[in-house]
Amino acid sequence: MTISFMRLNDFNVPGYALKVGGSMDIRTSDASGETSSTDEVDKGTKGKSLAVSLSIKFKDEADLKKLIRVSEAKTKGTRVIYTVTNRTANVAGIRQARFAEQVSFQEMDGLRAWSVSFTLKEYLSNPERVEQREEKPAPVAQTSEGTATEEVRPAETAKAVEEAVTGFAKILKALDEALA
Numbered sequence: 001m002t003i004s005f006m007r008l009n010d011f012n013v014p015g016y017a018l019k020v021g022g023s024m025d026i027r028t029s030d031a032s033g034e035t036s037s038t039d040e041v042d043k044g045t046k047g048k049s050l051a052v053s054l055s056i057k058f059k060d061e062a063d064l065k066k067l068i069r070v071s072e073a074k075t076k077g078t079r080v081i082y083t084v085t086n087r088t089a090n091v092a093g094i095r096q097a098r099f100a101e102q103v104s105f106q107e108m109d110g111l112r113a114w115s116v117s118f119t120l121k122e123y124l125s126n127p128e129r130v131e132q133r134e135e136k137p138a139p140v141a142q143t144s145e146g147t148a149t150e151e152v153r154p155a156e157t158a159k160a161v162e163e164a165v166t167g168f169a170k171i172l173k174a175l176d177e178a179l180a
Contacts, residue, residue, distance in 0.1 A: 006052065006089075008082035008097075011070050014063035015054035016164035017115060020088040024048040048092050049100070050084075056105075058112040064105060071099040071118060081123045089120075096123040 006013040006020065027043035056064045073080040079098040084090075089097070097120035105116045 004087065005085075007085035008070065009080075011066075013052070013054065014060060014067060015056040018052070018054040020086055021051045022048055022088055022092045022094070023051070024092075048088055048094055050086075050092075050094065050097060051117070052120065053115070053117040055108065055111075055113045056116055058114070064114055064116065067116065068103065068105075071103045073134040082120075093106065094120075096124045097121055098123055112128075148175065 002073075004018045004020065007016060025046040027046060028040040029043055031037075031039040031041045070080075079100075081096050082097050084094055084097050089095075099118060100121035101119040101122040103116075105114045107113075108115045
């Protein structure tokens with residue numbers, strides 16, 4: 001049996017029965033429209049996350065206090081980014097992460113210990129690093145070929161409309177105004 005461990009910068013995650021699981025979000029969108037096609041649009045691979053669970057004995061209460069302080073730590077208003085040393089994290093290519101979502105700790109039934117769990121979210125993922133290194137395409141200036149139109153003044157427009165009104169329309173207009 002191998003003993004699992006996790007290190008965040010110079011902090012060794014305390015406790016026993018450490019379990020680390022990972023997940024990653026691959027975003028896609030349906031591109032089939034109203035057809036039966038299974039086409040999808042790739043929207044990128046988001047950062048990975050690590051779900052960590054462990055137990056800490058009541059007699060090691062100072063270890064739980066220290067873990068809570070580490071999870072709350074901030075520098076310049078943002079959560080501290082930790083260098084992660086753990087077999088599962090390293091297999092997934094996670095080098096740096098920060099605490100996210102939830103840190104949970106509760107007393108365990110029948111044992112004098114706390115069940116602790118927390119989530120670490122990857123910082124600067126491999127897909128993100130690749131995306132940052134890629135050259136961005138230069139913006140293309142849009143041009144339009146065509147002819148310029150003359151500016152139409154409002155007075156000319158009103159005059160043109162008046163000229164279009166026929167004799168019969170003038171009679172209808174006068175009748176309408178008389179009835180109103």
